[in-house]
Amino acid sequence: MICRALRFSLAIPFFAFAFSPKSGLADQAAECPHWLSVIPLVEDDIDGIADDAVAQGDKTIIDGIAWLMRLCPEGNPVADLASQYAAIYRKIEPKVRARSKVKQGVLLQSTMGHGGYPGEVSGFQTAVKADGSTVYRMCPLDSRFMDYIGRSCRTLAALKPDFFMVDDDTRLVWGAVPGCFCPLHLSALEKATGRKWTRQETVEQLQLGDREFRDVWEKIYFDTMEAFYRTIRASFPSDTPGMLCTTKVHFHFKYAKAFAQMLAAPGQVPVVRGAGANYAGNNVYHCIYKRASFAFQLKNIGSGVVYLQEADTCPQQLWSCSATREYENMVLQALEGVKGAKIWITRTFMTRERRSQLAYRRIFSQNRGIMSWAAKADFRQGGVVVPNVGVGEGDCDWTGFAKRYFALTGIPYRYGEAEKGEVTALCASSLSRLSRAEIERAFSGAVLLDGTGANWMSTNGYAKLIGADARPWARKTIQLHLDEKGFSLGGMRVDRALADLTSLHQGAEVLSRLYNVPSMGSEPKYEAPGSIVFANSLGGRVIVMAQPLRECMPKYYNQTLFGENYQ
Numbered sequence: 001m002i003c004r005a006l007r008f009s010l011a012i013p014f015f016a017f018a019f020s021p022k023s024g025l026a027d028q029a030a031e032c033p034h035w036l037s038v039i040p041l042v043e044d045d046i047d048g049i050a051d052d053a054v055a056q057g058d059k060t061i062i063d064g065i066a067w068l069m070r071l072c073p074e075g076n077p078v079a080d081l082a083s084q085y086a087a088i089y090r091k092i093e094p095k096v097r098a099r100s101k102v103k104q105g106v107l108l109q110s111t112m113g114h115g116g117y118p119g120e121v122s123g124f125q126t127a128v129k130a131d132g133s134t135v136y137r138m139c140p141l142d143s144r145f146m147d148y149i150g151r152s153c154r155t156l157a158a159l160k161p162d163f164f165m166v167d168d169d170t171r172l173v174w175g176a177v178p179g180c181f182c183p184l185h186l187s188a189l190e191k192a193t194g195r196k197w198t199r200q201e202t203v204e205q206l207q208l209g210d211r212e213f214r215d216v217w218e219k220i221y222f223d224t225m226e227a228f229y230r231t232i233r234a235s236f237p238s239d240t241p242g243m244l245c246t247t248k249v250h251f252h253f254k255y256a257k258a259f260a261q262m263l264a265a266p267g268q269v270p271v272v273r274g275a276g277a278n279y280a281g282n283n284v285y286h287c288i289y290k291r292a293s294f295a296f297q298l299k300n301i302g303s304g305v306v307y308l309q310e311a312d313t314c315p316q317q318l319w320s321c322s323a324t325r326e327y328e329n330m331v332l333q334a335l336e337g338v339k340g341a342k343i344w345i346t347r348t349f350m351t352r353e354r355r356s357q358l359a360y361r362r363i364f365s366q367n368r369g370i371m372s373w374a375a376k377a378d379f380r381q382g383g384v385v386v387p388n389v390g391v392g393e394g395d396c397d398w399t400g401f402a403k404r405y406f407a408l409t410g411i412p413y414r415y416g417e418a419e420k421g422e423v424t425a426l427c428a429s430s431l432s433r434l435s436r437a438e439i440e441r442a443f444s445g446a447v448l449l450d451g452t453g454a455n456w457m458s459t460n461g462y463a464k465l466i467g468a469d470a471r472p473w474a475r476k477t478i479q480l481h482l483d484e485k486g487f488s489l490g491g492m493r494v495d496r497a498l499a500d501l502t503s504l505h506q507g508a509e510v511l512s513r514l515y516n517v518p519s520m521g522s523e524p525k526y527e528a529p530g531s532i533v534f535a536n537s538l539g540g541r542v543i544v545m546a547q548p549l550r551e552c553m554p555k556y557y558n559q560t561l562f563g564e565n566y567q
């Protein structure tokens, strides 16, 4: 229905996509690998690990090995973990370098700490949450911890790695009230405001929404993290590229680009590995959801950054997903402008799953061409566009059409704003996240609108743009949706998400009709328009469907196009 209507009524060439190599960012950061394979630096199988690193560099898309090192402090006095890793690195790195051009670098997989407690804790100040609880994450305001990090990074810098990457444990944000409330941070707040603050007073003040106070608190956070990142940067040679992993939480994400710039070498385009691996994402919609999530992250981070996916999917862990699903995920996100990924398909320090590892390598090797292409391809003319409005919790995708229709049917689409000749696809969940100016801009071009969107437009004063005073359905039930060219659909649900389009504006043309069948065997009776096309005063041309999007997609597509066995 959707395709037919668009093809015949708008004459949009659906598959007229123009791809051209992207220029600029990727070229400037050529020295920085973008497809990183994480391998824990362990001593139990030096030759096997080196062989695997070489094979990944030769046969898959991987162009960098990120040797995993955990520097989060252990023991009191603190253990010299960096020297232990350096000793293993010296054994394994030459074995790879002798046979492969794959870059080899340092993944500082933990520095401040991901939260888990080691066998023996250090004596450094840990971060304190708003509720007063602590996790095992070091606070960078403790100068002893900063000395330890600087010393550790200098030990690793002596190895002359091709790059370093800082993991996403480098943040002080949890829950609704972000920041570290340890004594050192409260002391910094006292210095900035000229008065003493307890943790409870600070939390209360932040919850009051006092803008000025929040700015002071945010500045302390920024300064804390800046000092931390600059300590790491200064410990490595100035020409060693540095990369940042971030999460989406609070103001850490807001400053991700600035922090990545602090870690970058002179002349290097900042690299940010974004948030959201395909963890536990084996259901039908998860890849589509992740693509929407990354498109939205990319929009918020802004231009001038090389953005990488979080694709950690260690096959022997709870957080794994299949090789096919991971590959699909990486290609879809690459199409949105994500340039690479940090992939963990090898082993942990203590466990490995050889058969799964082989499956990942096979899939990644078979598909390296399309993965590489996707990272370079550019949607100049996407044909179908859905607004880049982000995602909700779980698999909720506010973009609607992307998840419910285009991805499942295989129709290419992109996130953003339509350019001339493109069609914007809208439903209520995406419309409610757009500004008036964005809505008017969209409706000055070609638009495809579902029943929820039609009802939303009318309720919010935009009926004149769609050619009907749409109302939530309160008429007789319907059993058939037909048009004159032979389209037919039955078995639809009838509820208030269905739009009643009987009140048409002048110029609106009915494309298809909804019918009521009074009793078994009787002739269907026309009840209301099933879809209309309308040219509005902004110069836009709109197809309005009465049915909600969820009713436009035969259920069997869920099982076929995005099924596990579909490759």
Ligand SMILES: [Zn+2]
Binding pocket: 126, 127, 128, 139, 140, 141, 180, 181, 182, 183, 184, 185
């Ligand atoms: Zn602190």
